[in-house]
Amino acid sequence: MEITLNGVKVQVEEGWTILDAAKFYGANIPTLCYHEGLSPYGACRLCVVEIGRGGRSKLVASCLHPVREGLNVRTHSERVVKARKMLVELLVARCPQSKILQDLASSMGIEKVRFKPKYDDCILCGLCVRMCEEQMDAKAIGFVSRGVKRRITTPFDIKSEKCRTCGACMYICPACQLRCQGPKADTVLCSGCLNISPSCLEKYEDTMCYMDPCVACLKEKEGNKKDVKKKN
Amino acid sequence: MHGELLSKDFPAIDAIIKKYGERKEFLICILQDIQARYGYLPKEALTRVAEKLDIPLIQIYSVATFFKAFSLRPKGGHTIHVCLGTACHVRGAERVLGKIKRDLDINVDETTKDMNFTLKTVNCLGACALGPIVEIDGKHYGNMTTVKVESVLKKYSIKKME
Ligand code: SF4
Ligand code: SF4
Ligand code: FES
Ligand code: FES
Numbered sequence: 001m002e003i004t005l006n007g008v009k010v011q012v013e014e015g016w017t018i019l020d021a022a023k024f025y026g027a028n029i030p031t032l033c034y035h036e037g038l039s040p041y042g043a044c045r046l047c048v049v050e051i052g053r054g055g056r057s058k059l060v061a062s063c064l065h066p067v068r069e070g071l072n073v074r075t076h077s078e079r080v081v082k083a084r085k086m087l088v089e090l091l092v093a094r095c096p097q098s099k100i101l102q103d104l105a106s107s108m109g110i111e112k113v114r115f116k117p118k119y120d121d122c123i124l125c126g127l128c129v130r131m132c133e134e135q136m137d138a139k140a141i142g143f144v145s146r147g148v149k150r151r152i153t154t155p156f157d158i159k160s161e162k163c164r165t166c167g168a169c170m171y172i173c174p175a176c177q178l179r180c181q182g183p184k185a186d187t188v189l190c191s192g193c194l195n196i197s198p199s200c201l202e203k204y205e206d207t208m209c210y211m212d213p214c215v216a217c218l219k220e221k222e223g224n225k226k227d228v229k230k231k232n
Numbered sequence: 233m234h235g236e237l238l239s240k241d242f243p244a245i246d247a248i249i250k251k252y253g254e255r256k257e258f259l260i261c262i263l264q265d266i267q268a269r270y271g272y273l274p275k276e277a278l279t280r281v282a283e284k285l286d287i288p289l290i291q292i293y294s295v296a297t298f299f300k301a302f303s304l305r306p307k308g309g310h311t312i313h314v315c316l317g318t319a320c321h322v323r324g325a326e327r328v329l330g331k332i333k334r335d336l337d338i339n340v341d342e343t344t345k346d347m348n349f350t351l352k353t354v355n356c357l358g359a360c361a362l363g364p365i366v367e368i369d370g371k372h373y374g375n376m377t378t379v380k381v382e383s384v385l386k387k388y389s390i391k392k393m394e
Contacts, residue, residue, distance in 0.1 A: 133288075142291060144293055144294050145298065146298050154290065155278075155292075160289075162288070162290075
């Protein structure tokens with residue numbers, strides 16, 4: 001089966017998801033609720049890619065979307081990058097203390113969070129639930145309630161007999177990993193390792209290479225920045 | 233029977249499960265029947281259903297908390313709905329609600345100690361002209377005031393309020 005991945009025609013296998021194909025060919029799609037050892041869930045939408053052509057293109061979650069003959073996939077189009085940045089911004093506002101989210105924000109060049117921070121301790125990615133059920137075979141935790149009240153807990157909110165306190169749910173939780181406790185540990189956005197967003201994006205509406213972080217353009221930009229500073 | 237708290241009433245629960253052929257796909261029907269019998273979903277009953285149907289308890293708990301029709305806390309004999317819709321609100325529904333809360337010594341979504349009343353709020357009962365409205369067991373009481381609501385509650389209370 002043949003698909004077009006970022007303008008290149010590539011061979012893919014029946015049954016692959018777009019994410020599988022992108023991984024196989026080295027296109028780096030950020031993911032959050034996806035884990036190789038667990039069934040895909042499609043909760044975070046961070047893995048969005050653009051499929052189709054021109055005005056009829058649409059955004060889909062690549063961790064769930066199967067490849068189809070002739071599919072035209074763009075993993076880093078302007079629209080995709082914009083959508084991803086918005087998602088990460090919202091997630092950071094929800095859990096500013098998460099290292100994984102802060103790292104994502106930095107690697108995407110997010111420089112401010114326009115939403116009110118909530119200091120929640122869960123982004124409802126469902127990783128812990130799938131980990132507990134599929135790998136630990138305990139089925140001790142799950143989603144309860146719905147809407148804004150949706151949360152993760154044990155039955156009746158008490159210690160579960162099924163739980164073996166293996167800690168796997170905490171191990172995999174992106175919100176449980178606390179960010180580096182540096183001097184700016186209580187800001188909403190860390191930006192400690194801020195990367196500049198790919199400069200090729202503005203020019204070509206697509207990222208031109210898939211280095212992560214994109215080093216070359218970064219260096220060039222930083223050079224410029226220092227020059228500007230010197231002048232001031 | 234409402235309020236009838238039989239933690240070891242397994243034969244009855246087993247009978248309900250049996251009625252649906254002990255099949256997982258009838259979980260919601262089974263929960264509805266249990267709720268109809270006890271007025272809420274007792275913890276022991278859910279644990280029993282999990283065992284019998286071989287479903288993880290957490291899954292049943294997820295379903296039970298997803299639907300508003302299910303209650304995990306015992307419900308009182310009478311359910312009070314205080315309308316807090318816009319029309320009732322501007323006519324002083326908050327004051328009426330406050331009065332009920334004080335008189336029954338409970339908060340919204342709670343049940344009195346004697347299991348007689350459960351207090352709920354709604355966002356419009358569709359009879360705004362009569363607001364503020366208090367509905368008890370499906371019966372509507374319009375133009376409520378803090379004074380009037382007291383006598384309405386009295387009608388339903390077990391031991392007449394002093
Ligand atoms: S610690 Fe308990 S809840 Fe968490 S994965 Fe292990 S068994 Fe499941
Ligand atoms: S507790 Fe952690 S792993 Fe579980 S859903 Fe929330 S963020 Fe995801
Ligand atoms: S990784 Fe695909 S939706 Fe989260
Ligand atoms: S607002 Fe109370 S009945 Fe409409």
